[in-house]
Structures are given as structure tokens and as C-alpha cells.
Amino acid sequence: xxxLMESGGGLVQPGGSxxxxxxxxxxxxxxxxxxxxxxxxxEQREWVARxxxxxxxxxxxxxxxxxxxxxxxxxxTGYLQMNNLKPEDTAVYYCTFRGVWGQGTLxxxxx
Numbered sequence: 097x098x099x100l101m102e103s104g105g106g107l108v109q110p111g112g113s114x115x116x117x118x119x120x121x122x123x124x125x126x127x128x129x130x131x132x133x134x135x136x137x138x139e140q141r142e143w144v145a146r147x148x149x150x151x152x153x154x155x156x157x158x159x160x161x162x163x164x165x166x167x168x169x170x171x172x173t174g175y176l177q178m179n180n181l182k183p184e185d186t187a188v189y190y191c192t193f194r195g196v197w198g199q200g201t202l203x204x205x206x207x
Contacts, residue, residue, distance in 0.1 A: 098122040098196045105189065105201030108181055112205070116176040118191030118198055126169040128194050132176050134187035134203075144189070145176060159185075181205045 104116040118130065129148040135141040145165040146154045153165050164177040174191055181203075188200040 098194050100191055100193055100196055100198035102189070102191055102198040102201040105203045107204045107206065109207050110182055110205055112181050113177070113179045114181065114203060116178070116189055116191075116201055116203075118174040118176075118193070120172045120174075120193055122172075122194075125172040130165075130167060130174040130191055130193045132165060132174075133190045133192065134185075135190070135200075136184075136187040139187075141190070147174060178203070 099121045101119045102116060104114060106114060108114055127149050129146060131146045132144040133141050134144050144156050144159055145163055147165045147167050151167065155163060162178065162180045167174045176189065178185065183205045186203060186205050188202050190200045191198040
């Protein structure tokens, strides 16, 4: 059974940066892709980014050029680097891998 542990959220000022981590348990990490989603207060969950097993990446238009998704297969961990954060990026961020969802980590962008 895969388990995911997210970390890295917090409070940051507009224009700041954060890096989220998503550590996975279990085997065969390297052969599956990972997605990131977010859910703002009162909003539906929306897809943010994806990294495939061979490190191809895709991004939602709202974060393209500011967010970078990556992975370290040796550490069984995915990352979401978020730069130039805006107040509208405030949300709970989730990673999902092999049908399993992380617990979410809150990112608050505010001055």
C-alpha cells in the first residue's frame, strides 16, 4: 500500500518561493508519474502540474513559468518548486501518485 507524506507548506509573502515535497513509500516509484493539485477555500480542486515517469512535465496555465515539478527517484520523492507566488496561489496543495492522495499541505500567500 502506497503512502504519501507531504511537507513544505507555509506562509509566504507575494513574490516569495516555497518548495513542496511528496515522499512516497513502496516500490516501483520510478515507473509512475506524479500529479499535483490544489484546492483554494470555497473552490474545487484543480490540477496544477504533472511529472511523468520519464520526467516529462506539464503545467496548468495559471502556474506555467512560475512552478517547476521534479522528482528524485532515489529518494522516492516528488517536488513542486513554486516561485513568484501570488495571493491567488493560496490553497491546500496535494500530490497524488498511483491513485493515492497525500494529506495536503497549506500554502498561504499574504503580506
